[in-house]
Amino acid sequence: MRHIEYEEQVKIFKWAFMSKRKYPMLNFMYSSQAGEKLKNAIVASRAKRSGLRAGVPDIFLPYPNGNYSGLFIELKRPIKKGYTTPNISDEQKKFLMYLNKVGYCAKVCYGAEQAIQLIELYIKGEFNG
Numbered sequence: 001m002r003h004i005e006y007e008e009q010v011k012i013f014k015w016a017f018m019s020k021r022k023y024p025m026l027n028f029m030y031s032s033q034a035g036e037k038l039k040n041a042i043v044a045s046r047a048k049r050s051g052l053r054a055g056v057p058d059i060f061l062p063y064p065n066g067n068y069s070g071l072f073i074e075l076k077r078p079i080k081k082g083y084t085t086p087n088i089s090d091e092q093k094k095f096l097m098y099l100n101k102v103g104y105c106a107k108v109c110y111g112a113e114q115a116i117q118l119i120e121l122y123i124k125g126e127f128n129g
Contacts, residue, residue: 005075012112012116032056055090063122071107
């Protein structure tokens with residue numbers, strides 16, 4: 001996981017920790033850690049054999065909100081003026097499309113602020129798209 005994306009994800013989980021009273025389901029939100037860079041070929045091979053998959057979204061909130069079975073977020077760095085929009089790999093696109101097809105809400109968010117807004121709308125049942 002790139003440094004900027006890591007920092008953005010930390011912001012999300014700090015917010016979640018502070019918001020657990022208001023939204024108790026945040027106690028169960030977790031990170032897949034699929035974006036972590038693996039140290040060497042042996043570690044990568046072991047991770048793959050134990051189930052690590054390319055394309056898995058970064059964050060999952062296992063909370064059905066009436067419209068969806070749960071929320072998956074693929075986190076990218078925030079979009080900044082003068083910089084290119086972060087790429088979404090083909091594996092990530094396929095995974096997100098599949099999750100949306102089978103009843104989950106699976107979205108790409110650019111930065112912690114966008115992700116937190118999505119999580120709050122999702123929990124309140126106000127996100128439909």
